[in-house]
Amino acid sequence: MMNRLLMIVLMLLAQHVWVQAQTDFPQDYFRAPVDFRMLLSGTFGELRSNHLHSGIDIKTGGAAGKPLLAVADGYVSRVSVSAGGFGKAVYIDHPNGYTSVYGHCDRFADSLARWVRAEQYRLESFAVNLFPEPGQFKIKKGQMIAFSGNSGSSGGPHLHFELRTTADEIPVNPLLFGFDIRDFTRPTMQRMKIYPVGNNSFVRGRNKITEFALAGWGLDYRLKDGDTISLAGTFYFGIDAYDRLNDSDNKNGVFAVRLVVDSTEQYSHRMQQFSFDESRYINSMIDYEDFSRRKVRFQKTYIAPGNKLSVYETTTNRGLVYFNDGKLHRLQYVVEDANCNASVLTFYVQAAVPDFRIAMQMTVNPKPVRVFEWDTDNEFLAENFRLELPRGTLYDTLSFTFSQSPAGKSFYTPLYKVHHVGVPMHDYGKIYLKPQQLPASHKSKALVVQVPPKGDLISVGGKWEDGWLVASIRSFGNYSVVIDSVAPSIAAVNIANGKNVSGQKNITFRIHDALSGIADYRGTINDKWILMDYDAKNKLLVYTIDARMPKGSSLLKLEVTDERGNKKTYQAKLVR
């Protein structure tokens, strides 16, 4: 038994090595982007919110300010600064056809920092996306280009590092380029799910998605309660797994998943590369319904017809498996990391013949108001309500549900229940709402909001078209209309009117808008624009005091405007 299992595993590993060798990535070309040992808090292809992780996250000891080094000769092709996303990021083009990317930097080095700052002043904008001339910033391998940080939408100090093909901007898994990143640890499998398809499929006699606890480890994972499951009908499977690397506790994403039924591979995917366009298909790859409820990501073997993700390799019957022959079948789930460490879950399926008399008794839950096909445009109309879903919005045929209920005092339409949040949308749809009791004076302040069961309202904005308030939405759920007539708040953290600031390095504000969100901000000293770093996640605006604040008395002004045009102004006389 064990010998046979081992043989199958060795065969699968041999296949893995063969495929990887074929792809021929340069192994000795790039040096490390840091001068200390690389430990990872994120792997390539890791399952993230609405996207697959497009690089690796290198730990920086929990602190900012570590020198970042060019991984090879080249030139700076792009520098971007933004309040979210990668924050401060450097892109270097290399002669071998790859571009390296260094994200969430604290600051840029030397001449690059001076040039970016001059451009920010020229454009009067903190957020910039700059493309220097190829000869402008030539870089040598190992040259310091920036300091690591926590800028943009980073959840703690680290370096987000990417390798992309320069020509097509396709991110490729950096772990396939021979970096010295040690990983001798097999992936961990946490639990498995079996999904019956349709009303005529049964897991242990029940037409119900069933979760299985796992025991064992490494090549010897098994079901906790008995090794055989009775299945009748059509199914797909899901696995919740993660990978640890050496000397680090972080639970990172796995590289490859495959499902083998009776020694035949039925499903597999590998996180070698994907385009940014397809990254959002993650929502179809995972059990999105379960994710929206428990924040757990099961990777499914089922490939929905509208799912165009390119990381899939074996996709027999779109990952669906039929069991109706009365025989015993052996199934193996194989999960691998990029360093070819594999874990294997083995279990057995006793195929039974589906009992259609039970199927006949099944009740169909919430009655759909309409069936939407995944490969066409879809539209739904109700009183004072319209929904348009262009082709490309849905992954699968949808039994669409819709209802409305009174929404409460601060809302200007009923609460529209537009299907439910457990079904993902790929592209944007359009929602049209016609508020009935909205005073004309409040029209410009009205906005469409998603109303979650608990927590804050989520603004999706909206524009007026022929008496309809129209907004783009990328999520099903509950929607209504509110007004935002409240200006953003500005709190001065370390100044007050009349203060002498000669003893401090910077001037810091906390800015916030509760509903529609901050659209714009503008800081000036004596009516001249000043550069203020905006850190959206911490709601901080920071001006580093420099020569633009002259000796003597100055007038500092800050204006912050929200998405509905409500404006707040702060001003103070400061002495230096």
Ligand SMILES: [Zn+2]
């Ligand atoms: Zn990252």
